[in-house]
Amino acid sequence: MQQPKIAVKNLTKVFGDPPHLALKLMEEGHDRKEIQQRTGLTLGIADVSFDVAQGEILVVMGLSGCGKSTLIRCLNRLIEPTAGQVLIDGEDITELSNKALLSLRRRKFGMVFQNFALFPHRTILQNTAFGLEICGMGQDEREQRAIQALQLVGLEGWEQAFPSQLSGGMQQRVGLARALAVDPDILLMDEAFSALDPLIRRDMQQELINLQARVKKTIVFITHDLDEALRLGDRIVLMKDGRVVQIGTAEDILSSPASRYVERFVEDVDKTQILTAGGIMRDARVLALPTDGPRTALHKMEKESFYSLFVVQQDGTLEGYVWADDVGRAIEQGDRQIAPHVQRDHQTVAPEEPVSTLIAMLADSRIPVAVVDEAGRLLGTIVKSNVLAALAAGQSDQTTTATTVPALDKTSEDAHES
Incomplete structure (x- = not known):
């Protein structure tokens, strides 16, 4: 089997000291609320495990406070995990020195946040090239890379404009271009479209789908919006109280919810748009x-x-x-x-x-x-x-998932309906 691009193994984050008290209670099966009541510590994420394949869009979703934003920040150690492993191309980043971690972030990761975080006094080109500037790349090369990234997100011709001259959707495209300019293997997107109006948000979702068809990045996308998760995700990780409650495709989750919580989460979804032939x-x-x-x-x-x-x-x-x-x-x-x-x-x-x-x-x-x-x-x-x-x-x-029909050894559904 091909090695996953990202492998998360038993990842846990406890906020507060000493964390071992919370870890012990977690291992005994106590939930987040009980742990907080007994220790005053907050269990951000608990024993989370999943893989992300090369070129896959994995959507992590759940209600506010479920731990999804903590999880994505643990993937590149913006938040230090308390226990567990995060393997990037087989390398456990929890064991890296600060210097090695910084180098890996620059080579492997791009991040897009809900807040556009653009510098108002810099042009769109300068904003897009900022990450490359931090890496020490020369001006000519970084501007060329930034121009290419802006072309990818459909902002060609806006290089000399300023953020105030762009709509919200266009500003978010700049944020995406800035992440793409460094040519990362992995994009971490935390509620990237949540601040946008519904119509612009849907346009950006389609833009990401179209972009992914061209660039084939490995993407971990955080959202609290089920429709967005169903539209974007090759697979979905559904979280509750810091734990993973189900992992699967949109069709898996709609067809076979793992718990009553998942059933309630998806009960209002238009299944005709998700279920497939x-x-x-x-x-x-x-x-x-x-x-x-x-x-x-x-x-x-x-x-x-x-x-x-x-x-x-x-x-x-x-x-x-x-x-x-x-x-x-x-x-x-x-x-x-x-x-x-x-x-x-x-x-x-x-x-x-x-x-x-x-x-x-x-x-x-x-x-x-x-x-x-x-x-x-x-x-x-x-x-x-x-x-x-x-x-x-x-x-x-x-339902029954069929495979290719070799000659006559597969069967046919009744070819009429009475």
Whole structure:
């Protein structure tokens, strides 16, 4: 397995002295409130563990006071952890000297805060180049790097403006450009869009998604906003009272909440925007080949009480479907193969297609929607009952995640709905 970019292991932060009193109570299973009442110490984060893969956006979220901002500051030791490890590319930064830590921060980390923290008397170019200036880079080189970073965030042409001349969203883009200018491996973003108006905030979220498609940074993003977490995160770490209560994709958390707290957290989410075709599809139980004879195809349909059947090539590439009536006529005509009777007006979607799109597609469809990969191979099928089950129950066992269909060893969902 590839080494994670960030590996957090049993990370704990106690505010106050002596911390060992709180650690002992934590190990005995006492919660934050009990520890504070008994010792006067505050358990900021407790025994937190997770990995972040190269190029992943990991969103850490929870209500105010859950420990998420403490956690992100422990990742680069702006706050000193009390116990545990933070490994960056396999190197435990909790063991580094101050000098080595400062060098690692400059090489590996960029930070974007809720407060734009721009210097009002400096131009946008100078603000963007500030981190490079601190690192001792020459003026020509740092300005060139800053210009490139401003281009990445869509602020080309604003280099000589001052912060007061920019909107809030544009100022936050400068903050992002300043972090990108040093070309860090890791971006730590603490409530970066929380101070923005809702429309500007959504624009910035999309800007980050677009930017990440180009630069492929490893990002840890802190938010208290569930919609923002669901939109941005490849995975989500949900925290409560300093502890991690669940880690997973948006679909994992919506479909299989780990506790009543998580259920309540996500109960008002529009699942049609989050659940995907790949998450609710079913394996194709029965398939046909274009070279199958009509009697063979009809036998497969009768065995499963199907009125229609998807047809695939040997490698699983979807060709179309056939109706039982057409196959019956082929038998009467003496046809040897079903290929001439394959219809190709079926609807296909990619695994990441949201359920909201499927609802309209299935409304008037007599056959399932086919889920296919980039090569057109059939992965699974979706009928109305799949969507209803996923939205009503929200249980992961209502769904089956399928893999690529090699030849005929995968199955087909009933190709009709009565």
